[in-house]
Amino acid sequence: MNTLTEVAFTPARQREVVDALRAVLPSSSVLFNQEDTRPYECDGLSAYRQLPMVVVLPENETQVAAVLKVCRRLAVQIVPRGAGTGLSGGATPIADGVVLSTARLNKIVRLDPYARTAVVQPGVRNLAISEAAHAHGLYYAPDPSSQIACSIGGNIAENSGGVHCLKYGLTVHNVLRVRMVTIEGEVVELGNEGLDAPGLDLLAVFIGSEGMLGVVTEVTVKLVPKPQAARVIMASFDDVVKGGNAVANVIAAGIIPAGLEMMDKTSSRMVEPFVKAGYDTDAEAILLCESDGTPEEVEEEIAHMSEVLRISGATAIAVSRDEAERLKFWSGRKNAFPAAGRISPDYYCMDGTIPRKHLAKVLLDIAAMEKTYQLRCANVFHAGDGNLHPLILFDANASGEFDRAEKFGAAILELCVEVGGTITGEHGVGIEKINSMCVQFSPEEREAFFGVKRSFDTAFLLNSDKAIPTLHRCAEYGKMHVRAGQLKFADLPRF
């Protein structure tokens, strides 16, 4: 386990900060005793833990602005936190910093079915928006598997996606406007309720910025009409390469499925006993391929997709007959992470994206790494958009396993970069993948990222230990790697 630092502040400093915060917040909104701050010591990446100096729970935007001004004045780092489901340690506290939780900013401010928009506070859960819109035949499209728990503020920070984002887009495609508070305590609106805003597209750069540019206090999301019908095909393949090719063939046929997911045999064997989704556990790969739209359209598309899958060598094809069966087929995929937790004491979820044409190579290389690192790995894959989630299974209590899991993960990410992909598709860099940023970006590019950060966060106090590694850090990481002789690491501009 990585406990980052024990205690990095003096009681006097804590008292100073707590007093200043209590002057602007009700005292029930300022937590500083260890038993109260303990629940905030980690997010979904529980391998990294750190007790924060203080936790605040503001109840409105004015209080958020007041907190930021206090932190700015006293030069305290702030870590915004939504539901804490993040998988890259983006909400990991900073030892002598403040965690700002949005748990009490959880109201749906307005839902306008005519305009197809909802205005919500950042702590509102992703699924709560769709539930509120349901009566109007509308929903909020991005559907991360964690949607029952994760907050819209966290979704914005990570640009979260879901199994339907190939057709319906990521968070960035479904948010019209963000209100946020800067480190100066100033309220700023990015985007607006039309389709664009004047000037540079600051909303686009803010989405996916991991809580490092401003604290979101209100969001306008787009709602879209619910399709009348949806059906999903479950296809089996006796070879992952064939499965990968089938995905390419579906796209080449001019179809954009509502969802296109793949699981390898390790994954389907892992989830099947748990959810009984009816998966073919002898298949080397299972593809889930969904169509939605009018009933006629779905009929037409399912026939077309089935044909393509058959020609691509599917050994079995089942089409969901009704909504219950559709949800059953999806349940295995949607429960892949919990299932991993069930068969293994710990698991480490990676999030690289690759050009799909390299899928076979990447899966074969990962299989070879299983031997190198002596750990098993199950692969679930947002196949439509090339986003791979290898789940490395390990036991943190077994000596050396955590260390090997981390190295295994880093090696997978390097592989993703090598084939022209990226180290993170939707979970963010956080603290988990910060070293891998040295592999993907040159010093000049990382310097530009710092410039972007400082353009918003002039005091460099917002979640500043995340996502963008310093030159020094990359130099250390480089040395480590050169010593281990694993990586052709070049700290040079990549022309």
Next chain:
Amino acid sequence: MDQKLQAFRETVVAASAAKQPLRIRGNGTKDWYGQALEGDVLDTTAYSGIVAYDPTELVITARAGSTLREIGRVLSEKNQMLAFEPPRFDGLATLGGIVAAGLSGPRRQAVGAVRDFVLGAVLMDGKGDVLNFGGQVMKNVAGYDVSRLLAGSMGTLGLILEVSVKVLPRPVAQHTLQFSLSEAEALRQLNVWGGQPLPISASCWHRGELMVRLSGARAAVDAAIARMGGQTLAYADAYWDALREQTHDFFAETAQGLWRLSLPSVAAAITLPGEQLIEWGGAQRWLKTGADAATIRAAAVQAGGHATLFRGGDKSVGVFHPLQPAVARIHRHLKNTFDPAGIFNRGRMYPDF
């Protein structure tokens, strides 16, 4: 380093050292857009060519000087398209230009704008450094999303060298319906339809006529035709092309001032003098008017949006809508990050940077 890149780099480094403005230009199809043109031309057209295109990845990567004619030809061979339907201006518009200007066409209401399709970009900053942002994959949250920030940046942040954009298959079926409706009725109808699962891919209201384009699977289009009623518009492709390229009669005479009002689609009919054409389900309202800028901008703000003096008129009133002070400050910081000497397209977006 590529010779052409080397030449760009020398020009940029020299301009930065001398604080001499550079005016980035492709084929100049949008010279009329934005504020004044300042500085020596930095011509991108020689830096062209498709770098990578694999239709099954749904991504094309091309150098900034590539024309939309070239890109369109390659994509249509595989039955794919730039779904945001940027204006091609006789096919001469360049990829870099279209990304920098951030212009999207009729299909924007259904699929998104340029920024929604940009996946990655290579940029030369004011120091002459070549920076890679984003990539060639559809999901990518490594580092801040600078490549999308470049969409609509009017070349103020740097020289865009290469862009990767997501592409989509062309729809199997398309059909355009025509309805005679007043402006208010049309706006209402568009918003009601917007809440229903219909395959509407474009819309335009002008002089009492509403055109609605349906795109998608044959069955979906047929079902929508049956449900929505209206008349069939003949020569529909030519109609939508004319809107996309702004060769529609409405755009012919713009000397007095063509304004683009970007509003929430539900905003009530705008009651300013002049002629209007409404696209994007009500979210984009074109207004040809001699009304003064302050009145137009106040009306746009009142309705929840902003107004751009798109073409013609008196640019001294500011082409783009003024920014909130805090937002303007972030703009200046960003400009300073990428272009510290202030050389790229100085004043093209806002007079002060």
